[in-house]
Amino acid sequence: MASKDFPVKFAGETYDLNKFLKDHPGGVNTLERYRGRSIAGVMKTYGHSDSAYHMLSDFKVKSAGDRNLTGGVSENGRIITKPEAECDVDEIAFLEELESRLDWSKPILSQLHKIAPHYQKWVNSAVYRKCRLFSNPMLEYMTFTPWYVVPIFWIPIILYLGLSQYFDYVQCEDCEDRHVTNIQFIWHLVFGFIFWTFLEYSLHRWVFHYDPGSSIRMIQMHFLIHGMHHKVPFDGLRQVFPPIPALVIVITLVTLIWPIFTYPLIKAVGSLTGYLIYDMIHYYVHHGSPSDGTYFYAMKRYHSNHHFLNHDKAFGISSKLWDHVFKTIVQVKKLNFALRW
Structure with a gap:
């Protein structure tokens, strides 16, 4: 060899x-x-x-x-x-039989009816392959996202919104009725950031890991938004969220929270910052090489546990905070040596 x-x-x-x-x-x-x-x-x-x-x-x-x-x-x-x-x-023979029902050289999304009764078992049995979703080249192209596209897309938006809100509410003239101090502005940013961490956990646990049952449409939807990531967890082009669908979700969420929160756009800047950090951490814990003893080393092992052992726990990706709160925390096995990637 x-x-x-x-x-x-x-x-x-x-x-x-x-x-x-x-x-x-x-x-x-x-x-x-x-x-x-x-x-x-x-x-x-x-x-x-x-x-x-x-x-x-x-x-x-x-x-x-x-x-x-x-x-x-x-x-x-x-x-x-x-x-x-x-x-x-x-069990392994059954997983192999399930896999044999699909032709991986063709779009997978249109074949999911073949494994529908056992979708949850199949989707959590990872493979080391590339996955084609759509036969339409344009649709397929939109599902690939190199990691660096995310900061290129979102950083200018975050900076624009942050600066415009700062000048509108902090450095403004004749705005006593809506003026905020620097400390208050930072507080709204931090609130938005913390709100994102809760949203990250909630989406991952209750949306991305919902049970689609036997409905083919729901199975296809689940596979699109998260199931694919568990099935092909090593595909680096499908581990960050495509910016355009993400933008649609952001606009929808901001519209929903607008009447609930004061200064919603300032808080949105904090949340978007949290989202960007989350997406970069998610990519890094899959493909990075963190050193033993660092925060990212612990989160890489923690997220691997979620993928390959405890699919119904360890939902936190950027932190374990809400896993502690909702008691879905996982204690990763301690080793007497450091892992290298």
């Missing part, structure tokens, strides 16, 4: 993890020692989910060789190897 390959063994098969090394939630350094060796034991030791075993199929090296098939036979005739017996074989 070429030096860039990273072969590992599992259940008598060979898998090349080269593309996955930096994305591995457990870091590069936990895999380095297993190059060319079996990973069955370590996967069991560190409590990998059925989704992790299922995702191995995306890295399988398609070549003949000594399969070392030993062990029993499942009810459906599958030979169970000794390493494979350590995981839930029937």
Whole structure:
């Protein structure tokens, strides 16, 4: 094999993890020692989910060789190897069968009816693939968003709104009836920021993770707004929110809160700042390489736990604040060594 390959063994098969090394939630350094060796034991030791075993199929090296098939036979005739017996074989076989119902070379959105009765199980079983949503090229293009587009789009809007509100309410002349001090202006910004953190948690928990049931339209909607991210969590072009749909949501929310809050646009500046920070943190905890002991290191491990172990907990991405409040906090396993990505 070429030096860039990273072969590992599992259940008598060979898998090349080269593309996955930096994305591995457990870091590069936990895999380095297993190059060319079996990973069955370590996967069991560190409590990998059925989704992790299922995702191995995306890295399988398609070549003949000594399969070392030993062990029993499942009810459906599958030979169970000794390493494979350590995981839930029937569950993984079912996940693989679900996956086989879809053709990943074609738009996925129009095929979701094939797995509808088991959508929640399927969508939380991650794969390491690219996902096409629409057959229409223009619609498909609008679903891709490089991370840097988000700050390029939102920073000018935040600066414009912030400065215009500051001059309208703080540095204004003849505006005693609506004048605010610098401290009051900052307070409204901070309130908006904190309001965003609550909104971030609420949207993630009660909107993005709602159960669409068996309705195909609701399943498709869920997959569009968040399910896709859980199914293909390593696709860097689909981990920040596209600016135009985000702008529509922002305008809708501002319209709703306008009659409720005083100085709504000042508060909106704080919320938009919180949103921008959130989206950048979300991208970074997926693709960044934070150092042990830092805030982002802890949040990267915390968010990985949400993706691969506790889908119904750990909803906070930029912070754990509201997970503590609503008791959805997760205690991530402590390690005696630092992870590297």
